[in-house]
Amino acid sequence: MLEVKGITRSFGDLQVLSDVGFDVPAGTLTGIVGGRDAGKTTLLRILAGLLDADDGSVLLDGEALDGVDLQRVGYLPQQRGLYPSMRVAQQLVYIGRLHGFSLGAAERNTHTLLEKLGIADFADLRLDSLGLGDRQRVQIAATLVHDPDVIMLDAPFEGLDTGAVDDIIEVLGGHAESGVPIVLTTTELGVVEGVTDNLVILQDGEVQAEAATNELLVPTGRFEIEASAGLDWLGNVSGVTVDELDGNYARFSVADEADRADVSQRVLQKALGLGTVTHFSAEAPTIDELARTTAV
Numbered sequence: 198m199l200e201v202k203g204i205t206r207s208f209g210d211l212q213v214l215s216d217v218g219f220d221v222p223a224g225t226l227t228g229i230v231g232g233r234d235a236g237k238t239t240l241l242r243i244l245a246g247l248l249d250a251d252d253g254s255v256l257l258d259g260e261a262l263d264g265v266d267l268q269r270v271g272y273l274p275q276q277r278g279l280y281p282s283m284r285v286a287q288q289l290v291y292i293g294r295l296h297g298f299s300l301g302a303a304e305r306n307t308h309t310l311l312e313k314l315g316i317a318d319f320a321d322l323r324l325d326s327l328g329l330g331d332r333q334r335v336q337i338a339a340t341l342v343h344d345p346d347v348i349m350l351d352a353p354f355e356g357l358d359t360g361a362v363d364d365i366i367e368v369l370g371g372h373a374e375s376g377v378p379i380v381l382t383t384t385e386l387g388v389v390e391g392v393t394d395n396l397v398i399l400q401d402g403e404v405q406a407e408a409a410t411n412e413l414l415v416p417t418g419r420f421e422i423e424a425s426a427g428l429d430w431l432g433n434v435s436g437v438t439v440d441e442l443d444g445n446y447a448r449f450s451v452a453d454e455a456d457r458a459d460v461s462q463r464v465l466q467k468a469l470g471l472g473t474v475t476h477f478s479a480e481a482p483t484i485d486e487l488a489r490t491t492a493v
């Protein structure tokens with residue numbers, strides 16, 4: 198288990214983190230959710246031992262996470278830092294070796310991760326010849342190549358297509374299953390909904406709420422749909438309020454909680470009857486809504 202206790206940090210007069218604490222049980226994934234400047238990167242850098250806290254402690258399995266134990270951390274920084282001109286597999290093996298792995302073990306882990314992340318074909322290419330999604334897959338491989346005992350990822354999904362997000366989530370799931378605690382930061386709640394076990398809502402450097410993801414992300418009654426045949430009819434569906442309509446795209450709400458599932462399914466069925474539905478989803482609450490409804 199990763200235990201974060203009473204972390205406080207200022208830069209000059211600016212207090213960035215105040216008494217931040219939460220636990221990440223072994224084998225679970227916690228999302229630290231907050232808007233811009235909430236203090237997420239500062240917190241993660243402290244957890245990963247790259248920055249000192251003014252106060253507080255970080256424990257892994259009951260022991261302070263510092264000194265040589267920091268070798269056990271898998272940290273993905275927000276500013277990604279691999280060698281652009283080095284070949285993909287070569288640098289992953291190099292990073293594994295830096296963490297004390299034998300050549301054989303580093304090569305084995307590199308090969309396995311590249312396979313799992315769907316980039317085995319790029320092993321001998323230079324990093325800077327890859328697109329954003331594949332570069333990010335390599336960054337994830339670099340974070341995991343030494344089989345870390347705890348994983349900390351700063352905004353791992355930012356700017357990625359769903360294919361890359363899904364591959365990364367699957368690999369992280371495998372590490373969680375082997376008992377590793379995982380922390381990741383995000384500004385986008387939609388992405389972490391089906392991924393994280395717990396959420397910590399951080400606002401202005403303070404924990405506003407900490408709870409199981411499914412307790413915090415209660416359905417909002419707002420939906421999004423994109424349908425090939427247009428959505429002019431949406432306002433006529435009983436129980437639906439159209440919030441935005443733009444050609445093939447619409448956002449709508451269903452105020453009556455008891456009717457929500459039925460009404461949204463009726464909308465979906467009708468759209469499918471008229472043509473193709475390219476997108477349909479229930480909206481997650483915004484960070485501000487979460488902070489308002491769950492303030493501790």
Ligand SMILES: Nc1ncnc2c1ncn2[C@@H]1O[C@H](COP(=O)(O)OP(=O)(O)OP(=O)(O)O)[C@@H](O)[C@H]1O
Nearest residue numbers: 208211213231232233234235236237238239240384
């Ligand atoms: N080294 C530093 N010196 C001074 N101020 C800093 C330093 N690092 C961060 N800050 C300030 O701390 C606050 C929190 O920054 P931080 O990067 O931790 O937030 P964040 O939640 O990660 O934001 P974002 O989502 O935009 O990356 C900001 O006001 C930032 O300007």
